[in-house]
Amino acid sequence: MxxxxxxxxxxxxxxxxxxxxxxxxxxxxxxxxxxxxxxxxxxxxxxxxxxxxxxxxxxxxxxxxxxxxxxxxxxxxxxxxxxxxxxxxxxxxxxxxxxxxxxxxxxxxxxxxxxxxxxxxxxxxxxxxxxGALAADDDHAPRVTAAAPLYRLLTDSPAPPGAPAVDRHLFACLLTVAAGETDDPGAALGLNDAELADLLHLYFPAVTAATLRPFCRPAVDPLPQGNVDLLQLLLGYLPCDADGWQPVPSLWLARTLACRAARPGHLWRSMGLFARAELTAAIHRHLPALAAANSRGMRWKRFLFKQLCEQAGGSLCQTPDCGACSDYPLCFGEEA
Structure with a gap:
């Protein structure tokens, strides 16, 4: 972990x-x-x-x-x-x-x-x-494209009334990248079987977990486990109405962020998204308080772990004043 x-x-x-x-x-x-x-x-x-x-x-x-x-x-x-x-x-x-x-x-x-x-x-x-030499990687190209067979199957399936196209795209990307890593895509997203079934029913009702299996690859290495502390941090940002009701898609996104942040590389790529800006847009839609907390536009993975470390009384940064730091552009940059 x-x-x-x-x-x-x-x-x-x-x-x-x-x-x-x-x-x-x-x-x-x-x-x-x-x-x-x-x-x-x-x-x-x-x-x-x-x-x-x-x-x-x-x-x-x-x-x-x-x-x-x-x-x-x-x-x-x-x-x-x-x-x-x-x-x-x-x-x-x-x-x-x-x-x-x-x-x-x-x-x-x-x-x-x-x-x-x-x-x-x-x-x-x-x-x-x-x-120094560092193993080359294709760390700027999206891991999922519109031509991916599972992505196409999901997005071409009938859309239920009221399901936003941007969220069908978001969860199609997540399911596609997860299926490429393991035969248990729900676990690769931090979701249990019931949550995966509910997600499919809400956004892709013609698709079941069994439909995903032919697209799944057996895991070569053990899946990184989601950061429990990070999940608790994210759950604190869940929106709720006056009756205490919390949107389930927001919970799914929080679980997925905690799970995918455990993987190396850019968070937007780990989530299978086409571009950085899609991650920011998803957080604005489903975790608006988290989006507001990152008021200075820090890159998301760094922002999340910086918050987590500060919550525990430490600091990941060596400069107390971000505005005075010569490396400001490294932490604060456009997501797109």
Missing amino acids: STYTDTIRRWAADDRRAGPLADADGTGEVGLGAGEAGTRLAVRFALRLRGDRAETVRYQVFGCGFTIAACAAAAELAEGHTLAEIAVIAPPSVAAALGGLPAERGYCADLAVAALQAAVESAGSSRRPVV
């Missing part, structure tokens, strides 16, 4: 080595190349040497709490050691310092180490920033 342990929280809040380093002898970067900045996870490590020893290590990071914690741990492992000693620091060492990482968050240690090793390379050669 991608829930922050106490050890992860402590490392994420440990900002002793966070921030820029002037006149660095070595700088390594991952995710800050042309066209990447502000669009994906990013880390920068900087080293100041005394002889061949890294007297000072600093890092800057744009990522989740696990990535921040991994960078803090990697910096501590490196500081005070020679370049040769730092060169053998590997992701398992960082993960061990964190008390272990969830399987789906192992890439956070990979990211930190890639940037750290790029800084070592920079210090040992030209002192110019070196871009």
Whole structure:
């Protein structure tokens, strides 16, 4: 389960080595190349040497709490050691310092180490920033398109009276991306069997769970579990009328957000949506109080986990004033 342990929280809040380093002898970067900045996870490590020893290590990071914690741990492992000693620091060492990482968050240690090793390379050669290698991924293209067979089956099925087309699209995307991951698409969305049946009846009454099965793929790896703390946070934003009635689609979206946020990468892609703007629009429709809380337009996954960490008394950010932060565009950008 991608829930922050106490050890992860402590490392994420440990900002002793966070921030820029002037006149660095070595700088390594991952995710800050042309066209990447502000669009994906990013880390920068900087080293100041005394002889061949890294007297000072600093890092800057744009990522989740696990990535921040991994960078803090990697910096501590490196500081005070020679370049040769730092060169053998590997992701398992960082993960061990964190008390272990969830399987789906192992890439956070990979990211930190890639940037750290790029800084070592920079210090040992030209002192110019070196871009570390990060596994290439198609992290900007939608995972579901209008041509997907299950999406077409769902959206071409008869629409019941009063079912908004935008919500049929939303849940068709979610069901399609989930079916591509497992033979239990409800579980991949944080929904139980009864909730999945109700969702299909409300938006796609001609479709049943049995109809979905031919489109499902057996799960290759265990599905990431939804973050229970995040779900509780989202449930606090559910709208209700004077009688206390809460719209069921809002509950489904809250459960789905908590579940899909456990997956790496952009939240809108994890939900199978065609574009970032569709995620914001769905939250405005079904969780308006949550939309209002994100009044400054922070990217949704970062906003959600920032709220969660602050609720627990920690902070994912190293800058107390967002407006004064040089990385403002990384956190605050258009969703489309």
